[in-house]
Amino acid sequence: MIAPEGYGIVGISIVIGVVLVAAGMLVASPWRWILVGVALLVVAFTLFFFRDPERTIPVQATEGRVLLAPADGKVVVVREVEFEPLYLKSPARQVSIFLSPLNVHVNRVPTNGVVEYDNYVSGDYLVAWHPKASEQNERSQLGIRHPSGMPVLFKQIAGAVARRVVYHIGVGDTVRAGERFGIVKFGSRMDILVPMSVEITVTEGDRVRGGETIIANLPFTQDGGP
Numbered sequence: 001m002i003a004p005e006g007y008g009i010v011g012i013s014i015v016i017g018v019v020l021v022a023a024g025m026l027v028a029s030p031w032r033w034i035l036v037g038v039a040l041l042v043v044a045f046t047l048f049f050f051r052d053p054e055r056t057i058p059v060q061a062t063e064g065r066v067l068l069a070p071a072d073g074k075v076v077v078v079r080e081v082e083f084e085p086l087y088l089k090s091p092a093r094q095v096s097i098f099l100s101p102l103n104v105h106v107n108r109v110p111t112n113g114v115v116e117y118d119n120y121v122s123g124d125y126l127v128a129w130h131p132k133a134s135e136q137n138e139r140s141q142l143g144i145r146h147p148s149g150m151p152v153l154f155k156q157i158a159g160a161v162a163r164r165v166v167y168h169i170g171v172g173d174t175v176r177a178g179e180r181f182g183i184v185k186f187g188s189r190m191d192i193l194v195p196m197s198v199e200i201t202v203t204e205g206d207r208v209r210g211g212e213t214i215i216a217n218l219p220f221t222q223d224g225g226p
Helices: 004-024 031-049
Strands: 066-070 073-082 090-099 106-108 115-123 139-145 151-158 166-167 180-182 188-195 216-219
Touching: 004 031, 073 188, 090 216, 115 151, 139 166, 151 166, 151 180
Parallel strands: none
Antiparallel strands: 066 216, 073 090, 090 188, 106 180, 115 139, 139 151, 151 188, 166 180
16 A cells, blocks of 8 residues: 555656666667666555555553554664653653654554644754754654543654654644654654653664554553552
């Protein structure tokens, strides 16, 4: 399956591919086959980048007991933050996931809840793993209130190549863990910030899959109990 956010770019890549093949038919070898090869690579990479595979959501996530990775990629940061000023407004634990151009880039909601905070920021395009990327790059910043009352903040962050953050949820929306909510095109990063009471279950260097990998155990159930 192809992510809907990629339909336009996939269409353009196909047009470019057809033009290159047509041009190749007008020239002699080896240029003919070089142009055909480039055409195939352009179309194949675009289809590959915007792939949107189905994922099996863990039962613990549907029950609201764990936090899921919102994206595929490599965990590059696990740390404590002295104060998160946007939504949690308290000390926090942060997990950051780097997405290379080869990862699936469809982003998924990390937990059940209601969206209470939605802020898009246009910004710079530092490489996604830069320490200042989460503060200076183009990004969306989304806050979900878990049914227990616990806040969860997550950010789509554009990188040096990625130049477009796309998301489809906003304040007032009720969301479920593992649901697709957007994409960052061509390489990016996801930050997740949670209260200090949350137990992080991944470490730096781990590989995760959006909507499937559990990255934290939540201290409260959906009804607010332990």
